[in-house]
Structure formats: structure tokens, C-alpha cells
Amino acid sequence: MRVVNYTEFRNNLTENLNAVNEDREIVVVSRMQGKNVVVMDLDEYNSIQETLHLTSTKANRKRLEDAIAEMNKGKSVKHKLIEK
Incomplete structure (x- = not known):
């Protein structure tokens, strides 16, 4: 599981989404305001x-x-x- 902050996720969007799809990596996006979000392959x-x-x-x-x-x-x- 990879944990990244919102800015890092946004700045490396393609890399993060490729990791989710190709490596079955689960990415947790931590946010300063609002709840954290999990991104995973469909x-x-x-x-x-x-x-x-x-x-x-x-x-x-x-x-x-x-x-x-x-x-x-x-x-x-x-x-x-x-x-x-």
C-alpha cells in the first residue's frame, strides 16, 4: 500500500494510476482537509x-x-x- 499526500498524487497522477492498474497497488491519498481516499484497480x-x-x-x-x-x-x- 502506498500513501501519498494530495499534491504528490496530483503531480504524479499517471505514475500513481499506473501503479494501481499495473501493480495492483492500493494508493491512499491523505488530505489535509477532508477524509483520506483509497484508489484501487476496478x-x-x-x-x-x-x-x-x-x-x-x-x-x-x-x-x-x-x-x-x-x-x-x-x-x-x-x-x-x-x-x-
Whole structure:
């Protein structure tokens, strides 16, 4: 995680945004007035949102934990992808 002040972020905008996209770096922009801001890659953000959704209920968490345990015990079956 990179922490930069607002001026540094603005002055090096391309460099900071490239670090976010190419290196999956999370940039925290600290501000003198106002709250700090987090800048992150959209794919990373979407991944976090999906994880939050999948673990949002007790039933979903249990189902995922059971599936992971089953895979770890070698009880999973591999299938070929069906391509259309």
C-alpha cells in the first residue's frame, strides 16, 4: 500500500494510476482537509465486492466452507469445460 499526500498524487497522477492498474497497488491519498481516499484497480474492487456478497450470509459462508473442505479432502471431480 502506498500513501501519498494530495499534491504528490496530483503531480504524479499517471505514475500513481499506473501503479494501481499495473501493480495492483492500493494508493491512499491523505488530505489535509477532508477524509483520506483509497484508489484501487476496478477489477480488485469488483473482486472484493463479490467476496463480500458471497460471504454476506451465514448460509453462503457455510456452503463455501463445506465446498472448500470437500476439495481439500480430494472429494472434488474435475470436468472439461463445455465450449459453445
